[in-house]
Amino acid sequence: MSRILLSPVAVWMAFERLPAALWMSQFAFAALSDWLDGKLARRWGTATPGLRQADSIADMVYAIAIAISLWFSHPDIIYAHRWGIGLVMALELLRYPLDWWRFGRGASYHALSAKLFGVSLVVAVSAIMMFDHAGPWLWMSLFIGAVSELEGIAISLVLPFWTHDVKNIKRAFEIRTQIRAQRP
Numbered sequence: 001m002s003r004i005l006l007s008p009v010a011v012w013m014a015f016e017r018l019p020a021a022l023w024m025s026q027f028a029f030a031a032l033s034d035w036l037d038g039k040l041a042r043r044w045g046t047a048t049p050g051l052r053q054a055d056s057i058a059d060m061v062y063a064i065a066i067a068i069s070l071w072f073s074h075p076d077i078i079y080a081h082r083w084g085i086g087l088v089m090a091l092e093l094l095r096y097p098l099d100w101w102r103f104g105r106g107a108s109y110h111a112l113s114a115k116l117f118g119v120s121l122v123v124a125v126s127a128i129m130m131f132d133h134a135g136p137w138l139w140m141s142l143f144i145g146a147v148s149e150l151e152g153i154a155i156s157l158v159l160p161f162w163t164h165d166v167k168n169i170k171r172a173f174e175i176r177t178q179i180r181a182q183r184p
Helices: 004-014 020-044 049-073 077-081 080-103 111-129 137-160 169-182
Strands: none
Touching: 004 020, 004 049, 020 049, 020 111, 020 137, 049 111, 077 080, 080 137, 111 137, 137 169
């Protein structure tokens, strides 16, 4: 819930050109709360499929807010990386209808590649906001994001039914194999 609530705050702070340190404080809080709420939900046994799907939606809403924030605060950097950003966004937009067509709802895989993408985004966004420079970080993050999105699409094509927390494509194949082995 914190990422959903922080989304308009992040955009407003960037639009108003508030100090980068202030913007980074909400960004750090969002990143830490994302990590902590997942860890606590697993520890307490409350990581239900619905909660995992809500987490994926919150991640997407906050990621869009961050992209808008960066457009307001650093439009030249965003413009310079428009093709990579567009590719990741296009792959994400392809995944949603695919998941709805296959399963009747959005995916919630929380794959390792998606986690790596998230970490790489933290590094790239921090570099942009704190140093006004993307360096190689944003391109690397966009490459990881494209790979992550392609893996998500592959997982959706491999799985026979909706499943949450599929760590990688190999696990998706294992699930499909187990289902086929159970059929008479």
